[in-house]
Amino acid sequence: MALPRTQLSSFLAVVDHCERELAKILTLILGIVIVAALISLIRSVIGDLARPEGAWLGDSLIKVLGDLLTVLIALEVLENVTSYLRCHVVQVELVLVTALTAVARKVIVxxxxxxxxxxxxxxxxxxxxxxxxxxxxxxxxxxxxxxxxxxxxxxxxxxxxxxxxxxxx
Structure with a gap:
């Protein structure tokens, strides 16, 4: 049983509104996660650089690179979400670049x-x-x-x- 055209358009308007509000909430949460990850990364780098023995150049450097790429991936996901909010279209190119960065991060670490x-x-x-x-x-x-x-x-x-x-x- 199909909905009449007016009911369908009002239903789609409600779905669209809920989708936009959910995307705004996800953007806010993602922003908080990015700030927390960035603070953690900065603390990690400063702590590694403060060690006089220079041991941060081994496995610790790979960990820092992994953390840095994780923050970059989170920023790209944020860009995907905000781009969707602006244009209301999923931009495939951005999604592919994010996925390529994630695979590159996995290879590096x-x-x-x-x-x-x-x-x-x-x-x-x-x-x-x-x-x-x-x-x-x-x-x-x-x-x-x-x-x-x-x-x-x-x-x-x-x-x-x-x-x-x-x-x-």
Whole structure:
């Protein structure tokens, strides 16, 4: 049983309002988490630099890099959420960059002994390659032009253009 058009539009308006309020709350929480993580990172770096023996250049440096990349990932997620609030559209490019950063962080902070786990390394390699390929597809000019042409054709059915496999008319 379908809802009448007026009930459906008012229901969608309520859903949209709730979605926006939830995104605002998540943005606030994420901001608090980012500030706390940044304070922790600063304390960690200052504490490591204050040690005279310079032991922070080994495993401690990898931990600091991991923490730094974690803060960067959190900032990218915040940018994703605020971008969604502004445009009300999920920006795929931002999501892919965030995911690539997360995979890069995982590769950088691999614990010692990870070289004995070929499945983990293969999985990270496949994830990185898939995300890089997806990012390339999103950024590729020919594909973007084809997508823009298709969007125009959906907006104006009289201007529909058929493309072959090479993206040509």
């Amino acid at each position: 691999l614990p010692s002994g990870a070289e004995d786990k070929p499945q983990l390394l293969a999985g990270l390699g496949i994830a990185a390659a898939a995300l890089a390929g997806a990012y390339w597809l999103v950024r590729h000019p020919l594909i973007n032009q084809t997508r823009k042409d298709l969007n125009k054709s959906f907006q104006d059915p009289d201007q529909f253009v058929l493309l072959d496999n090479d993206g040509m008319q």
